Structure formats: C-alpha cells, structure tokens
Amino acid sequence: MPAATSGIIRFEGATKVFPGRGKGAEVRAVDEVTLDIREGEIFGVIGQSGAGKSTLVRLINALERTTGGDVVVDGVSLGSLSEARLRPVRAGIGMVFQQFNLLASRTVSGNIAYPLEVAGWPRAKREARVAELLDFVGLADKAGVYPSTLSGGQKQRVGIARALATNPRILLADEATSALDPETTRDVLDLLQRVNRELGITVVVITHEMDVVRSICHRVAVMERGRVVEVGEAYQVFSSPRHDTTRRFVATALRDRPSPEVLARLRTRHTGHIVTVGVDEVAGSSAVLTRTLREHGVDGTVVFGGITEVAERPYGSLTVELVGDGGSVEAAVAALRAVTWVDDHGTAADPRKVRGVGQQDAPDADPAGPPDPGAPGEGLPGNGPFGGQTWLTGGIDL
Amino acid sequence: MNWDYLTPLLWEAAGQTAYMVLITLLIGGFLGLALGLGLYLTRPGNLLQHRFVFAVLNLAVNIVRPIPFIIFLVALGPLTRAVIGSTIGIEAFTFAMCFMATFVFARLVEQNLVSIDPGVVEAARAMGASPFRIVRTVLVPEALAPLILGYTFLFVGVLDMSAIGGYLGAGGLGDFAIVQGYRQYDWAVTAVVVVIIVVIVQAVQWLGNGLARRALRR
Numbered sequence: 001m002p003a004a005t006s007g008i009i010r011f012e013g014a015t016k017v018f019p020g021r022g023k024g025a026e027v028r029a030v031d032e033v034t035l036d037i038r039e040g041e042i043f044g045v046i047g048q049s050g051a052g053k054s055t056l057v058r059l060i061n062a063l064e065r066t067t068g069g070d071v072v073v074d075g076v077s078l079g080s081l082s083e084a085r086l087r088p089v090r091a092g093i094g095m096v097f098q099q100f101n102l103l104a105s106r107t108v109s110g111n112i113a114y115p116l117e118v119a120g121w122p123r124a125k126r127e128a129r130v131a132e133l134l135d136f137v138g139l140a141d142k143a144g145v146y147p148s149t150l151s152g153g154q155k156q157r158v159g160i161a162r163a164l165a166t167n168p169r170i171l172l173a174d175e176a177t178s179a180l181d182p183e184t185t186r187d188v189l190d191l192l193q194r195v196n197r198e199l200g201i202t203v204v205v206i207t208h209e210m211d212v213v214r215s216i217c218h219r220v221a222v223m224e225r226g227r228v229v230e231v232g233e234a235y236q237v238f239s240s241p242r243h244d245t246t247r248r249f250v251a252t253a254l255r256d257r258p259s260p261e262v263l264a265r266l267r268t269r270h271t272g273h274i275v276t277v278g279v280d281e282v283a284g285s286s287a288v289l290t291r292t293l294r295e296h297g298v299d300g301t302v303v304f305g306g307i308t309e310v311a312e313r314p315y316g317s318l319t320v321e322l323v324g325d326g327g328s329v330e331a332a333v334a335a336l337r338a339v340t341w342v343d344d345h346g347t348a349a350d351p352r353k354v355r356g357v358g359q360q361d362a363p364d365a366d367p368a369g370p371p372d373p374g375a376p377g378e379g380l381p382g383n384g385p386f387g388g389q390t391w392l393t394g395g396i397d398l
Numbered sequence: 399m400n401w402d403y404l405t406p407l408l409w410e411a412a413g414q415t416a417y418m419v420l421i422t423l424l425i426g427g428f429l430g431l432a433l434g435l436g437l438y439l440t441r442p443g444n445l446l447q448h449r450f451v452f453a454v455l456n457l458a459v460n461i462v463r464p465i466p467f468i469i470f471l472v473a474l475g476p477l478t479r480a481v482i483g484s485t486i487g488i489e490a491f492t493f494a495m496c497f498m499a500t501f502v503f504a505r506l507v508e509q510n511l512v513s514i515d516p517g518v519v520e521a522a523r524a525m526g527a528s529p530f531r532i533v534r535t536v537l538v539p540e541a542l543a544p545l546i547l548g549y550t551f552l553f554v555g556v557l558d559m560s561a562i563g564g565y566l567g568a569g570g571l572g573d574f575a576i577v578q579g580y581r582q583y584d585w586a587v588t589a590v591v592v593v594i595i596v597v598i599v600q601a602v603q604w605l606g607n608g609l610a611r612r613a614l615r616r
Contacts, residue, residue, distance in 0.1 A: 061524055084528075091526030101521035105539040105613075114535070115525040162525075 007036030008170065008202050009060055013069030016055050029055040031226035032069060039169075042196050042203045044217030044234065046210065046249055052226040053206045057172050060204065061093045062086045074169065091119055094163030094201075098175035100155040102147040108158050109134070109143045115165045133161040137191060153184030160191055164199070171195060173205045177212060189216050210253035214238070214310045222246045234311040239280055256306035256316045257343075266303050267348040270321040273329045274303070276343035277320060277336055281313045288339055289318065296332035298324035317343075404578060404587065411574035412594070418492050418560045418570060423553060426499025430552070431545075433459070433500055434507025435533060441512075445519065445529045455504075462501040467559050470498055471566065491568035495559050502555055506548035510541045543613040550606025554599055571595060 016030040029052045037043045045053045058064040059071045062078045070079040076089060102111050109130050116126045134140045137157040147155055156176060163171055173192060177185040193216050196203045205217060213220050213234055220237050222230040222245055229243045241247045257276060258266060266274060277289055293300045300320045307316035322329045336342050346352035433455065439445050440452040465473070471494050475485045482490045518540060522532045538545070561572030571591050579588030 063520060063524055087526040087528060089526075090524055093524070095521070095524040097517060097521060099515070099517050101515070101517040103518055103536065103540060105542065114522070117535070118522075118525050118527045118531065166525075 007072075008039040008074055009035075009037040009204070010072040011035040011056075011059070011069070012072065014056075014059055014066050014071050015068030016052075016059060016064055017067045028226045030059065030066075033226075033228050034069075035221060035228055035231060037202065037204060038219075039202055040196070040200055041218045042192070042205060042216050044205045044207060044213040044220040045223055046207055046213050046220060047223035047245070048208060051223040053208075053223045054174055056223065057174055057204060057206045060170070060172060061090045061095060063090075091115065091166055092168050092170070094160075094166075094168040094171040096156065096159045096163050096171065096173045096176045098178050100147070100152075100159045100179075102155055102158055102162075104147060107144050107146055108139060108150070111147065111158055112161045112165055115162060119166050129165060133165060136164070137161045151184070152180050153187055156180065156184075156188050157191060160188070160195065164195065164201070169201060171201050171203045173203060175206055175208070178207070178209065185212075192216060210238075210249045213249075214253050214308065218311060222249070235281070235313050235315070238310045239315055253310075254306050254308050254316055256304075256308075256318075258304045258319050262304065263345060266319070266321075267351070270301070270303055271348050272301075272321040272323040273333075273347050274319060274321050274345040275333060275336075276305070276317050276345065278341040279305075279307050279314055279316050279318060280340060281315075289320070289336065292335045292339075293322070293332055296324065296328045296335065298322050298328050298332045319345075407578060408574060408590075411569055411571050414488060414563065414569040414573075415557070415560050415571045418488065418495060418563060418568065419553070419556050421492050422495040422499045422556045422559075423549075425496040426556070427503060427549060427552065429496070429500040430503025431507055433504035434511065435537070437504060437508040438511040438537070439529065439533070445523075445532065459501050459505055462498065463505060467494075467498055468562055468565065470494065471562075486566045486568075488563070488568040491563050491566040494566075495556060498559060499552060499556055503548070503552050506551065507545065510544040510548055511537055513544070514540050543610040546606055546610040546613055550603055550610075553602050553606075557595065557599065 011033045014030055014033045015028070018027040018029055020026045031052070033056060045056060047053045055064055059066055059078075060073060062071075062081070066079050070077050072078070073089065073093070078086065078089065081089065103114065106114065112130045112133050113126050116129060121129070130143070131140070134143055137160055139154060139157055139161070142150065142154065142158075147158065150158065156179075159176075160171075171192075176192070177188050180188060189212060192203055192205065195201050196216075205212060207213060217234045219232065220234045221228045222237065222243060224243075224245045230237055230241065230246050237246060238250050238253070241250050263274070279289075289300065300322055302318050303321050305316065305318035305320075307314055307318070309315060322332060324332065333342055333344060344352055437452065437455050437459065440448040440455065442449060442452065462470070471491070474494050474497060478490045478493050479485050482493050484490050514537060518536055519532060522536045527535070560568075560570050561575075563570035564573030564576055571594065575588045575591035578584065579586075579591065
C-alpha cells in the first residue's frame with residue numbers, strides 16, 4: 001500500500017461545462033468534483049461511457065480547462081495558468097490513450113523520442129533514453145519499425161514508453177486497455193503496475209472495466225453523470241458498495257451470487273438448506289467455512305460461487321448446501337454470521353427468499369449506507385452490501 | 399508545317415509554360431499550404447480555433463475557387479496592376495495564377511488535414527508541444543502522402559490554367575497550340591502540343607504517386 005501523503009493531484013470543486021451545440025443544452029461533463037489523488041498510488045476512475053471520466057482526466061493535464069473550481073497538480077493551480085505556461089506542466093505528466101495515438105510517420109524509436117525533442121533533450125541523451133525505455137517495455141527489437149506493423153499490445157507498450165520518456169511523476173491512462181484482448185490487457189496492466197512500483201509514478205487509470213480496477217487500483221472513484229458518487233479504497237468500495245452504479249460494476253466483475261433462476265435450479269438438485277456465504281479478508285477463505293461446519297457437525301457441499309481478488313485481497317462468495325441434524329444447521333449459520341455475511345435461502349420445502357436477503361449483512365456496522373431513492377427493486381426489503389435487491393430483480397445481468 | 403521555323407518557337411513556349419507553372423507551384427503551393435493550415439487550425443474545436451478568422455478564410459476560399467479562371471484574370475486586373483505594374487505579360491499572368499492556385503491548394507490541404515486522427519494531435523499537446531511544433535512535426539508529416547497527391551493534382555490544375563496565357567500575352571504551350579496550330583489550320587501542331595502536355599502530366603503523376611507511396615510507409 002502506498003503511503004498516505006498529501007494529494008499530488010487535487011480537484012477542488014472542479015467543473016467542466018461544454019456549451020450546447022446550436023440550441024442544445026449545455027453539458028456538465030464534470031460537475032463539482034472534489035478529490036485527492038495521493039502520490040505513489042494507482043488511482044482508478046470507473047464509470048460508464050459518458051460519465052465524464054475522460055474529461056476528468058483531461059483536467060489533470062489541462063487538455064480541457066475547468067469552467068469552475070480548480071485542479072491543483074503538484075502544488076500548481078492549473079486554473080490560472082495561460083496556455084503557454086501549461087506546456088511545461090503537461091510535459092511533466094505522461095498520458096496513455098485508448099487508441100494509442102502513435103505517429104504513423106515515425107518509427108517506434110521516433111515516437112518515444114518525440115516528447116524528448118519537445119523537452120529539448122540533445123540527440124545523444126535522447127538515444128540513450130529511448131534505448132532504456134524500449135528495454136523497460138520489452139520492445140528493444142522493434143526500435144526501427146513503424147507502428148502500423150505492431151499489434152495492439154505492442155502499440156500500447158510504445159505508448160507507455162513514450163509517456164514515461166521525460167520521467168514524469170504522474171501517468172494518466174485513459175481506457176488504456178479497452179482496445180485490447182484480455183491477455184494483452186493483462187500484460188499492459190502488469191506494465192502499469194511495474195511503472196507504479198519500480199518507478200514510484202502516480203498512475204491515474206480511467207476505465208469502464210471493473211477488472212482493471214480490481215486487479216491494479218489501490219483507490220477508486222466511481223463516476224456517474226459528471227459526479228463522483230463513491231470514492232475510497234478499492235477493496236472497501238467494492239466489498240461494500242453504497243451506490244447503485246458501483247453495485248452494477250461489482251456484478252460485472254464476479255458473477256458469484258446465484259440469480260433467482262439459478263437458485264431455482266439449485267433447489268431441484270439440492271434439497272438441503274442453501275446459504276450464500278461471503279468470502280473476504282475477514283472470513284479469510286473457505287477454511288473458516290469448513291471449520292465452522294465441522295464444529296457443528298454439518299455437511300457442506302459447494303454448489304455455486306466464486307472467489308477473486310480485489311486490490312490483491314480475497315473477495316467473493318460461496319453458495320453451499322448444508323445438511324445436518326436438528327438445529328445444527330441453524331447453529332452453524334449463526335456461527336458463520338459472526339465472521340461474515342450470510343445469505344440464507346432456506347430449503348426447497350421452506351424457501352426464505354425475502355427474509356434471507358434482508359439478513360444478508362456484513363459484520364461491520366452500516367455497510368450499506370442510506371438506501372438509494374432511485375434504486376431498482378425499490379420497495380423490496382433489504383439493502384445489503386451487495387444490493388441483494390439488485391440481483392433479486394435480475395439486475396446481475398445489467 | 400515548317401518545323402525548322404516552329405521548333406525554336408515551341409521551345410520558347412515550353413520555357414514560358416515551365417516558368418509560369420513552376421513559379422505558381424512554388425508560391426501558390428507555399429501560400430496554399432499556409433492558408434490551408436490556417437483554415438484547419440482555426441476551425442472550431444481545433445488547435446487555434448477562432449470562429450471569426452475561420453469564417454473569413456472559409457468565405458474567401460469559397461468565393462475565389464469557383465470563379466472561372468479566365469474571368470478571375472480580368473476581375474483581378476486592378477490588383478495585378480497595383481502589384482506587378484501591368485495587367486498583361488507573363489508576370490501579370492503568373493501573379494493571377496499564384497493567386498488562384500493558393501486558394502485551390504488551401505482547400506486541398508485543409509481537406510487532407512481534417513482526415514488526421516485528432517488523437518495524435520491531442521497526444522502531442524499532452525506532451526507539451528506548441529501549436530507551431532505540432533504543425534511541423536505532426537500535421538504535415540502525418541498528412542504527407544495525401545499532401546503530395548494534392549500537390550500533384552495542383553500541378554495538373556496549374557498546367558491547365560497556364561494554357562490561356564496567350565490571353566494576357568504570356569505565351570506558353572497553350573498559346574503556341576492556338577497561334578501556330580488552330581489559327582494556321584495546322585492540326586498536326588495542335589496534336590503535337592497535346593501529346594507533349596499529356597506526357598508531362600503522366601510523368602508528373604507517376605512521380606507524385608511514387609513519392610506519396612514512399613511517404614506512406616505503412
């Protein structure tokens with residue numbers, strides 16, 4: 001975890017309003033965002049397309065200027081700087097783009113050397129630096145080729161090398177992996193992680209992919225319609241999402257909870273007591289589950305679920321069929337509730353649809369926050385940390 | 399048909415055409431590139447966006463370009479006299495050609511620049527490049543191949559314009575074809591000039607295509 005120092009990037013009520021086209025209404029792309037991004041962290045901004053995250057990241061290097069509020073980068077207030085004074089600020093911030101944006105008229109080396117030329121480095125120093133960067137991104141053999149002959153992943157590695165050329169303290173990645181296949185995405189994310197760890201560069205990642213945030217971000221902000229609706233440690237935000245948008249993203253990352261249809265099918269195959277048990281850092285792993293069941297003399301069969309990592313910590317759930325004598329199942333469930341959340345679906349003969357959802361609660365206090373007025377499935381009891389209501393209405397497939 | 403008599407005249411006419419065309423390509427090409435860049439850069443949403451300047455440049459190009467060249471020559475008369483000192487002769491005619499070529503090429507340049515991915519311009523801005531540097535190191539190199547083809551196209555247009563040089567006493571191959579061919583009822587002379595022009599155009603087009611292909615490199 002990065003040390004919590006003062007914000008290297010500070011949004012202070014930053015607002016960006018685009019004038020409407022013709023008679024169209026103006027667009028508030030970024031709406032009074034106040035946010036601190038700390039030095040040395042990988043900060044994620046996640047949101048659907050059109051949420052304003054691309055505009056938000058462009059306020060950091062002033063490719064877009066604020067129309068209200070301010071953005072302070074490394075102690076420099078960008079709002080008051082002239083276009084000419086902004087150029088050196090921009091040169092100190094690397095940026096990586098979804099479509100790579102490499103110059104087709106220059107070779108790989110030429111592209112990486114471009115920011116060095118802008119910064120006025122002498123030729124010999126430029127060449128040494130380019131060689132060093134090619135090595136860092138693993139493209140030493142591609143120095144003399146033109147970008148059109150490279151694969152998407154290679155192009156993005158050139159993009160990253162170019163962004164790092166002038167030793168910036170901040171790297172902005174705007175949907176850097178969205179044009180790549182899953183395997184290449186992994187490579188590029190690993191590279192961004194190395195940039196952060198080995199070079200100590202603060203990385204701001206813009207994405208609509210939960211997987212990106214899940215695998216590399218320390219902290220995350222969730223954006224919707226120009227506003228930051230949730231911000232915090234990635235693990236905290238995603239293990240107990242408070243906002244509906246966040247819940248939808250969580251659902252895309254891990255489909256570990258059975259939908260009502262799946263549950264119905266499970267009941268036909270498993271007649272015992274079915275519960276969904278949360279697996280997180282507190283519950284450790286399924287070991288806790290196994291031990292608890294053994295202590296109570298209950299047989300457990302995993303019938304559904306999944307465990308993945310968020311911010312390098314375990315996260316997910318297992319749906320288990322419990323079979324035991326008398327009150328032993330109830331006692332086991334109660335024991336599990338002491339360490340993690342449990343969603344009790346009851347048995348096929350005695351299903352507990354609604355009550356089970358209502359009881360799905362994390363042991364720590366107030367994980368859900370105030371209910372969202374406009375949330376889907378409104379009126380259903382229960383507003384558990386994972387928005388039980390959302391999946392009860394089939395929201396998992398959103 | 400007396401080639402002993404005609405050959406020196408033909409060479410002289412070819413020299414006049416070469417003079418008019420090359421000067422126009424040089425001056426009109428340069429000014430057209432500048433004007434085209436101006437159009438592109440001041441277009442709303444682009445690097446130096448300026449609604450008023452763009453509107454003025456755009457209107458000027460739209461007004462000048464469609465005027466038939468022979469009418470444009472006459473209309474430009476007062477300005478030609480003010481700059482060159484005369485409304486006739488090869489200098490006066492070349493002046494009008496440069497003027498027209500500038501506006502024709504400006505539109506070609508602008509259209510080719512518009513096709514550049516705005517993302518690469520944004521990337522250059524993000525690296526702290528100034529607008530002038532972006533023009534020099536991004537816009538022109540990235541659009542070089544279509545710019546070369548546009549310039550080749552301009553050459554054909556300029557050669558076409560030069561054909562009516564005789565109208566202002568500027569001479570040239572067009573004038574030669576009319577005076578020594580058409581008016582003497584000597585179709586062979588006209589045919590020879592046509593063949594010469596076709597060969598020149600083909601050669602230049604071949605050269606332009608080759609250079610553009612080399613500039614593409616992708």
